[in-house]
Amino acid sequence: MKLIIPMAGRGTRVRPHSHVTPKPLLPVCGKSMVEHIVDTFSAVLPRPITEGVFILGPDFGQETKDALSDICERHDATAQFAVQYPAKGTAHAVACAEDHLEGEGIVVFADTLFFMDPGVDLADSDVVAWVKHVDDPSRFGVAVRDGDRIVELVEKPKELISTEALIGIYYVKDLARLRKEIQYLMDNKITGHGEEYQLTDAFDRLLKDGCIFRTAGVTEWLDCGTIPALLDTTRFLIRHQNPPVPEGTVVNAIIHEPVYIGPGARVEGGEIGPETSIEAGAQVINSTVKHGIVFADAEVRDSNLTDSLIGRDARVDGFSGQCNIGDHSEIQG
Numbered sequence: 001m002k003l004i005i006p007m008a009g010r011g012t013r014v015r016p017h018s019h020v021t022p023k024p025l026l027p028v029c030g031k032s033m034v035e036h037i038v039d040t041f042s043a044v045l046p047r048p049i050t051e052g053v054f055i056l057g058p059d060f061g062q063e064t065k066d067a068l069s070d071i072c073e074r075h076d077a078t079a080q081f082a083v084q085y086p087a088k089g090t091a092h093a094v095a096c097a098e099d100h101l102e103g104e105g106i107v108v109f110a111d112t113l114f115f116m117d118p119g120v121d122l123a124d125s126d127v128v129a130w131v132k133h134v135d136d137p138s139r140f141g142v143a144v145r146d147g148d149r150i151v152e153l154v155e156k157p158k159e160l161i162s163t164e165a166l167i168g169i170y171y172v173k174d175l176a177r178l179r180k181e182i183q184y185l186m187d188n189k190i191t192g193h194g195e196e197y198q199l200t201d202a203f204d205r206l207l208k209d210g211c212i213f214r215t216a217g218v219t220e221w222l223d224c225g226t227i228p229a230l231l232d233t234t235r236f237l238i239r240h241q242n243p244p245v246p247e248g249t250v251v252n253a254i255i256h257e258p259v260y261i262g263p264g265a266r267v268e269g270g271e272i273g274p275e276t277s278i279e280a281g282a283q284v285i286n287s288t289v290k291h292g293i294v295f296a297d298a299e300v301r302d303s304n305l306t307d308s309l310i311g312r313d314a315r316v317d318g319f320s321g322q323c324n325i326g327d328h329s330e331i332q333g
């Protein structure tokens with residue numbers, strides 16, 4: 001089973017934190033978004049993941065590849081890489097991995113986190129599309145079903161024809177067949193929204209060609225695409241994933257559960273939490289941090305922070321209030 005993950009976007013809505021680190025590699029409670037995704041599929045699929053195929057931007061360096069290779073190695077899979085440039089849509093992103101589009105696989109976009117029950121049924125389906133019920137489907141692509149089969153895929157419907165939103169996760173029994181349909185779109189310059197090549201158009205061609213499409217559900221669908229959404233998702237994970245005993249060091253500090261304190265982190269004095277993530281190697285000294293994220297190897301001293309994101313290797317000293325600073329930055333009160 002292959003896992004195809006397009007992640008070439010620059011994550012502009014979570015800047016400054018994506019200036020250095022690609023958005024899918026930003027940590028959420030100790031793990032990057034990509035690893036959360038790999039963890040989820042490793043737990044629920046009927047067959048193991050053997051290969052991770054990552055579609056990267058042209059400026060993603062070796063550090064990114066090494067991090068993704070390490071994730072795959074921890075899951076007994078191999079890592080493969082492709083490059084998307086320029087960005088011409090979701091179908092174009094998948095097409096950039098054409099050398100790896102054979103056999104069966106999952107195509108998943110690394111913009112959100114999600115959770116699902118184990119035992120996903122892939123039998124007797126050419127394509128399985130994961131969906132989530134939404135009250136306002138006009139903002140999403142939706143799956144229209146007749147019984148247990150999808151009969152139509154509609155982008156941002158103006159009428160209420162389905163409340164099952166497509167969330168960007170698809171099982172494909174024959175990736176080579178999908179590759180062929182994407183190539184047809186590109187050869188014939190068939191574009192959709194934004195004049196880009198859309199993956200849903202390729203799936204629509206498979207559907208009209210008689211492929212059997214079914215749906216699968218998720219229990220949670222969490223956005224990580226903006227700063228507020230990243231904070232909300234981190235808070236959700238801290239509340240619902242039973243954070244372990246702090247892996248770092250806590251000295252003379254008040255901890256308001258739930259919190260996440262990563263390996264090598266040090267909290268000395270002050271108060272932490274609730275719903276706060278102190279990532280690996282970070283130091284929080286004589287400070288209060290509530291409802292926020294202190295990324296790896298950052299340092300917060302003599303500060304009082306709420307709803308804040310402190311970038312990797314950043315320094316905050318003597319500041320009170322809300323702040324959002326990127327990697328290797330400094331702020332003083």
